[in-house]
Amino acid sequence: MAHTPSLEKIVPxxxxxxxxxxxxxxxxxxxxxxxxxxYFVALYFEVMEHSKSFxxxxxxxxxxxxxxxxxxxxxxxxxxxxGYFPVEELNSFRLIxxxxxxxxxxxxxxxxxxxxxxxxxxxxxxxxxxxxxxxxNKDPKxxxxxxxxxELQEGQNWEALMYAGAKGVDNLIATxxxxxxxxxxxxxxVLPLGDVRQKFExxxxxxxxxxxxxxxxxxxxxxxxxxxxxxxQKPQAILMHTEMGNGVSFMMHTHAWHGKAPNDEQLAVALSxxxxxxxxx
Amino acid sequence: MKEYINQGSNDTRSGFGEGLTELGRxxxxxxxxxxxxxxxxxxxxxxxxxxxxxxxxGIAEANMMGLAAGLTIGGKIPFTGTFANFxxxxxxxxxxxxxxxxxxxxxxxASHAGVTLGEDxxxxxxxxxxxxxxxxxxxxxxxxxDFNQTKAATxxxxxxxxxxxxRFGRPKVPNFTTPELGFExxxxxxxxxxxxxxxxxxxxxxxxxxxxxxxxxxxxxDAEVINIHTIKPLDEELILRSVQKTGCLVTAxxxxxxxxxxxxxxxxxxxxxxxxxxxVATDDCFGESGTPAQLMQKYGxxxxxxxxxxxxxxxxx
Numbered sequence: 001m002a003h004t005p006s007l008e009k010i011v012p013x014x015x016x017x018x019x020x021x022x023x024x025x026x027x028x029x030x031x032x033x034x035x036x037x038x039y040f041v042a043l044y045f046e047v048m049e050h051s052k053s054f055x056x057x058x059x060x061x062x063x064x065x066x067x068x069x070x071x072x073x074x075x076x077x078x079x080x081x082x083g084y085f086p087v088e089e090l091n092s093f094r095l096i097x098x099x100x101x102x103x104x105x106x107x108x109x110x111x112x113x114x115x116x117x118x119x120x121x122x123x124x125x126x127x128x129x130x131x132x133x134x135x136x137n138k139d140p141k142x143x144x145x146x147x148x149x150x151e152l153q154e155g156q157n158w159e160a161l162m163y164a165g166a167k168g169v170d171n172l173i174a175t176x177x178x179x180x181x182x183x184x185x186x187x188x189x190v191l192p193l194g195d196v197r198q199k200f201e202x203x204x205x206x207x208x209x210x211x212x213x214x215x216x217x218x219x220x221x222x223x224x225x226x227x228x229x230x231x232x233q234k235p236q237a238i239l240m241h242t243e244m245g246n247g248v249s250f251m252m253h254t255h256a257w258h259g260k261a262p263n264d265e266q267l268a269v270a271l272s273x274x275x276x277x278x279x280x281x
Numbered sequence: 282m283k284e285y286i287n288q289g290s291n292d293t294r295s296g297f298g299e300g301l302t303e304l305g306r307x308x309x310x311x312x313x314x315x316x317x318x319x320x321x322x323x324x325x326x327x328x329x330x331x332x333x334x335x336x337x338x339g340i341a342e343a344n345m346m347g348l349a350a351g352l353t354i355g356g357k358i359p360f361t362g363t364f365a366n367f368x369x370x371x372x373x374x375x376x377x378x379x380x381x382x383x384x385x386x387x388x389x390x391a392s393h394a395g396v397t398l399g400e401d402x403x404x405x406x407x408x409x410x411x412x413x414x415x416x417x418x419x420x421x422x423x424x425x426x427d428f429n430q431t432k433a434a435t436x437x438x439x440x441x442x443x444x445x446x447x448r449f450g451r452p453k454v455p456n457f458t459t460p461e462l463g464f465e466x467x468x469x470x471x472x473x474x475x476x477x478x479x480x481x482x483x484x485x486x487x488x489x490x491x492x493x494x495x496x497x498x499x500x501x502x503d504a505e506v507i508n509i510h511t512i513k514p515l516d517e518e519l520i521l522r523s524v525q526k527t528g529c530l531v532t533a534x535x536x537x538x539x540x541x542x543x544x545x546x547x548x549x550x551x552x553x554x555x556x557x558x559x560x561v562a563t564d565d566c567f568g569e570s571g572t573p574a575q576l577m578q579k580y581g582x583x584x585x586x587x588x589x590x591x592x593x594x595x596x597x598x
Contacts (some may be wrong), residue, residue: 045436056354057355057356058355063354065351082363104485105382106381106383106384107382114352114354115350116382118378120380122343122347122374122378122379126351127351128344128351128353129347132336132348132352133353133355133356136333158340159338159343159344163344240321
């Protein structure tokens, strides 16, 4: 936790990148991206042992998979800011001939991405497969996964949860972004998720409840706790309660900014609330 | 005229099982996954010999496709095994996003394709899978014709980098291909040369095409018989060369005419060499319960059907 202050400095820059990217192309998903900015910073700048010289196989390093691919802005910004590709490339988000597709993909060879995501509910299965591959290779490193809460409505997740629990896939830490919101409204309005903790536990997972999912020290503590429990025949889940749109006042406490870009005035407000720390691209 | 001899009927899925067993012994990167159909897919020997390289996923095919995609990361070559219906239609989006679009080196191995699955009926008899898979960018699609060819294909796809759909079947059928015919992904095989008509077949219909050629010979019609085992990428050069010589053709497959081999060849010929063509295929319908032979007869997927279509198309030359 010694590095926390400098990590705190990175977050507003990531937020600036997110809102600037979606503003420029008047499309994309700022709400969920902002809600997970602290998680990405904690993971990529503190917790994960990873190599910036990207290889698809990722031997002997920790790997991250994003299941809810629509929050690509925070993923792209984090990858660029941690050295996977030039930050200037964030300018090409969602433009023709870009490696930064609307949803992340390996297809154009963007360093840092190991599977396409966007069609929801598929990431956990892929992450489990990568975890099994690491075990076969006697590679001691860890697989991290982030998924949305709304996508728990997809049935494939429950196949994957059942598999990982039953087979004791214990080199995997899956985090659920519990922001309680999806496109058509709150998860409670659309299709209530029920008691997510009890469901995961019933499927054989070890669950950590992270009530302050926008606090970097709390995120690091939860990830460390999960890491300490690896290798004990149980997959690890972190239920991370976040605020969608966190850090941009008018995007918080609503699902309205799930997939909507700010206009010029709104961008100015968002940027005024988040000062440049590492230099804009 | 070259004579092909049935070396002893066997099922194509056993050819897959033997190929997988051999890969277990020779290629340490090969791993296998199955969705509760080990016996049907003939995977038991691989599992006995390589227990840590096998993953029983239960009746959860979507998860199986995702696991397979993930296993490639770290250098594994995953072979998934279930029925063709559950290998394709049930998991189309998982294959599309996590495997094809993500360019993952997964081998989707599908047994019990087509109506020859038999008594279980239409819920299990997929006749649309070739179409589904060939439409995915970057997907290689192979439909093998007998035990030997299925074994050869299983070995070949392990050495090929990229996603593959390998389709085979349930019943015991004549085993007639020989080692000297070879097996190369994307290369068709001229089984028998002829000048009057091209019979171009895949899967279980290849033997029927050879039998049909004998019938046609009795009527003084000299048929060329070609086995297209790789529907995508299609061996365009071989097909064009044949039809430019014969001037007409019949395609034959255990699949809907929409989306199948015939449609691929018709598209090629429409663009490059318009030629009279007839399809032996199912006519945009579902199958039903019955024995494989009854179903092949009822749905027009045998040598009699090929002869009938051949006589029709010859009149259009």
